[in-house]
Amino acid sequence: MSGASSGSLDPKGPSAEAIADLWWLMLGLGVAVFVLFAVLLAVGLFRRRRADEGQPSEKRWIVAGGVVMPLVVLVVVFGATVAAMRALPDESPPGALEIEVIGHQWYFEVRYPEAGITTVGELHLPVGQRVEFHLTSADVIHSFWVPELGGKMDMLPDGVNVLVLQADEPGEWETSCAEFCGLEHATMQLDVVAESPEDFAAWIEQQG
Ligand SMILES: [Cu+2]
Known part of the structure; x- marks a missing residue:
């Protein structure tokens, strides 16, 4: 990590x-x-x-x-x-992968709407393509930040913020909520895994 x-x-x-x-x-x-x-x-x-x-x-x-x-x-x-x-890319090409990330006290919920998959505390994305992140919160304001990929952007309870990011090479990074959101803020972590499109597809399949 x-x-x-x-x-x-x-x-x-x-x-x-x-x-x-x-x-x-x-x-x-x-x-x-x-x-x-x-x-x-x-x-x-x-x-x-x-x-x-x-x-x-x-x-x-x-x-x-x-x-x-x-x-x-x-x-x-x-x-x-x-x-x-x-x-900074602010829009993704049509048909780009969409990933929803929802902040909770105190964990990250990650949804892949196309595949119908939900994970907690773990985010996978394929390298070499722009991914559209839809960021929101279920309770208070959190913040999404993967320093190795760029960002950061607030996760608000009353709206969806869109952040377009791309990973150029595979890697695993550990990140955490970037906005103080209550007592267990410091434990609110997210494991980010950037992998080849083949590995990503295999992971999606395995989750389903
Ligand atoms: Cu938080």
Whole structure:
């Protein structure tokens, strides 16, 4: 199950990959700005002020470091965020597999309407295809999140939220409810199994 190589920084599908790329970009920019300012601060602290130094250059530093640079960084992050959002699939092709996931206090109910199968605490999906998840809740608000595949999305008692996810390679991941939903929230877990379409079909048959 979840080991050293799992989580949202070990993406196994296109949605998670777009989000992870964005995360690395933001980390890189943050580190670059931090290092730059740490160096400038050190230089400023240890340098002797020359007697003939005037005020104008200080103003330039404030405009460059306090206005221009944040503006550039924010515009880059905004652009990358919009691009990542566009990369997330929000609809699935006609005939795509539909899986209903219903949050309960405190377990996940998983239904495969086409096959007429219901499981609890275990979710199987075939790799290499977009799957349409219909998320809802039987009681309070829960949240569905498989970090390796992307997401997360609320499971609401008064409606159905649709999330389209795809797994690019087989794997098994353990995840849990991502929204505090009562005393046993921490025990509300979901085992996710991504497998080849053949294995998935065999599993469906076995369940039926
Ligand atoms: Cu919950």
